[in-house]
Amino acid sequence: MLIPALLPRIPIGNWFATLVRWLKDTFEIVFDAIVVFLDWTIDALEWLLNFTEIYFEIPSFWFLSVLLALLAWKMSGRGVAIFTFLGIMLIASMNLWGPAVQTLAVIITATIVALIIGIPLGILAAKFNPVNAVVRPILDFMQTLPAFVYLLPAVIFFGIGVVPAVIATIIFAMPPAVRLTNLGIRQVPVELIEAGEAFGSNWFQLLFKVQLPQAMPTIMAGVNQCIMLSLSMVVIASLIGGGGLGSVVNRGISRLDVGLGFEGGLAVVIIAIILDRLTQGSED
Amino acid sequence: MTKDEILAKTGLTVGVDNVSFSVAEGETFVIMGLCGSGKSTLVRCLNRLIEPTSGEIFLGGEDLTKMHKDKLRQIRRKDMSMVFQNFALLPNRTVLENAEYGLEIQGIDREERREKAMQSLELVGLAGYENSKPDQLSGGMKQRVGLARALANDPEVLLMDEAFSALDPLIRADMQDELLSLQEKMQKTIIFITHDLDEALKLGDRIMLMNDGKAVQTGTAEEILTEPADDYVQRFVRGVNRGDVLTAGDIMSKPWATVTLGQGPRLALKEMRKYGMELLFVLARDRKLAGAVTLEDVVKTAEKGEKSLESILQKDIAKAQMDTVITDLLPLTVNGTLPLAVIDEDERLRGVVVRGSILEALIPEGGDEDADSSTSA
Secondary structure, eight states: HHHHHHHHOOOOHHHHHHHHHHHHHHHHHHHHHHHHHHHHHHHHHHHHHHHHHHHHOOOOHHHHHOOOHHHHHHHOOOOHHHOOOOOOOHHHTTTTHHHHHHHHHHHHHHHHHHHHHHHHHHHHHHOOHHHHHHHHHHHHHHHHHHHHHHHHHHHHHHHHSSHHHHHHHHHHHHHHHHHHHHHHHTTTTTHHHHHHTTTTHHHHIIIIIIHHHHHHHHHHHHHHHHHHHHHHHHHHHHTTOOOHHHHHHHHHHHTTHHHHHHHHHHHHHHHHHHHHHHHHTOOO | HHHHHHHHHHSSOOOSSSSOOOOOOOOEEEEEEOOOOOOHHHHHHEEEEEEESSSSOEEEEEEEGGHHHHHHHHHHHHTEEOOOOOOOOOOOOOOOHHHHHHHTTTTHHHHHHHHHHHHHHHHHTTOOTSSSSSGOOOOOHHHHHHHHHHHOOOOOOEEEEEETTOOOHHHHHHHHHHHHHHHHHHHOEEEEEESSSSHHHHOOOOOEEEEEEEEEEEOOHHHHHSSSHHHHHHHHTTTGGGGGGGGGHOOOOOOOOOHHHHHHSHHHHHHHHHTOOOOOOOOOEGGGGEEEHHHHHHHHHHTTTOOOOOOGGGOOOOOOEETTTTHHHHHHHHHSSEEEEEOTTTTTTEEEEHHHHHHHHHHTTTTTGGGGGGGOO
16 A cells, blocks of 8 residues: 555554653652552541441441431432432342442542542633633543543553552543533623622632532532442443452453342442432532 | 724724713713613723723722722722622522622621611612522512612712613613612712613713714703704604603793782783783792783773782692603693693792693604604614
């Protein structure tokens, strides 16, 4: 063929590999610090979810099912409360409560970090157009790049284990938080902004007293999406040591054990529904 | 350069073109024009919500356009408040929290700002609604909240951008009356934007008409109605119910002839013959209007040889104040005696109005020359 001769092979793959190696060597301390921090956070969360078991020998699913059911009752109504209680009981009866707690710890950590980065970034993108111009293509990249592709660099930077799984989950789950925060703030009616400015609000007053309260429902939809996407990463993240329900599903796949795979999947779905109803209920 | 050339060259539309005006303290100044005439842009230039590209804006000797942002913010907080067409209330806050927004921004502590916000809610007649949310209120009440929020800061200048345009006509008239009575108490400097000439004429001490970003005419209601500066203003003015604007004082003529109570029928008869009148006004001391006598009665008393008009004096005659609008004069002219007597606060006779001058005043100037074009106005 003529074209390959005319068109030189551009070694993007090599460049990227070199870049990853360089980053690892140069910022090793930073990556190690992130590992320590995330490890600690996940452990703390797991301890928190299990503390009734550790101190009072009450199985944590009893405690959490009641707590979450009450929370669901207050936020979304009786139906969701009943579903929450029965759902957690079902997971426990499938002997999957242990992995479920691990998964919860991972997605809660990932969601919190994604929101801590994502919401301020969304605010900046809404307030400053140049920020938006830079952030948008990066978000597109994060959302569309196949998740398996960034599992590899995650492993190189953070080693095998829960931490790279959390990092991969954060990358996958953050975009909707940024996008919907950005959108929510931009959709605040011009007249309200004008009113805020006409009465002499400064930048922060305008943000916290006018824009954020009006954008809240949209931002909450972003939070909800962020949680849902973290859950959808559970199985993929377990490939690099994410553990939890993801590795249950993986075991099912590798052993061609349809029953095990289905039970693991079902537990993920139940957790997803509970978390979705809890966060959506708090929208209004 | 014309507006079109600027658009072609820069892609920008000229919003406000070389407009100058001054507003006195305590005056209600109405800027009026149709959609796209630049009036809303102009009012936003005054507090620099929109930055004017050139020009100066003075508030008490200081040029707002050269002011630093922080200083400008202080002006917006303390000296200038704005009321918006679509109310611009924060839906997540209660009425009270909305009213205290400006004070909250200034960092005034909770109790003090609550108190001030309550006072201003009471002023606009919303006491008892302070814990409602804006969407529980009707349009008129929402705009009262908007007004209360603006007044809570106790500003010198009130910018009202089509404040009543989103309200239905009856509520709107109520709000206009209320603003007028509030203004009597407060004496704020109000800059009021509207596209409704009737509203402009009702509220404005002075009115500036805008067209295509330019100020076409500035003047009092009467000046605009009686001496329109150009065709544009005239077309505008033609649709107005002039009867609600022009007053008895505007159209009255000097009383031709009068007699005083002490003068006799003979003199009265002579005066009436001289001017061909059938009704003669009779004045008491200090030129106060005592009543009127008719030609018929005067002839009779003169024949009887009586010396005084006392016995035939009709005290119950049609009278109008100087500031009575023409619409209110019409019923008087139908039932009462003619001509109408126009009196001032001290009951002194200031002039007379004949039916002809009322009808003349109600017909717009140049009305019959090009009656067709009024439909396009």
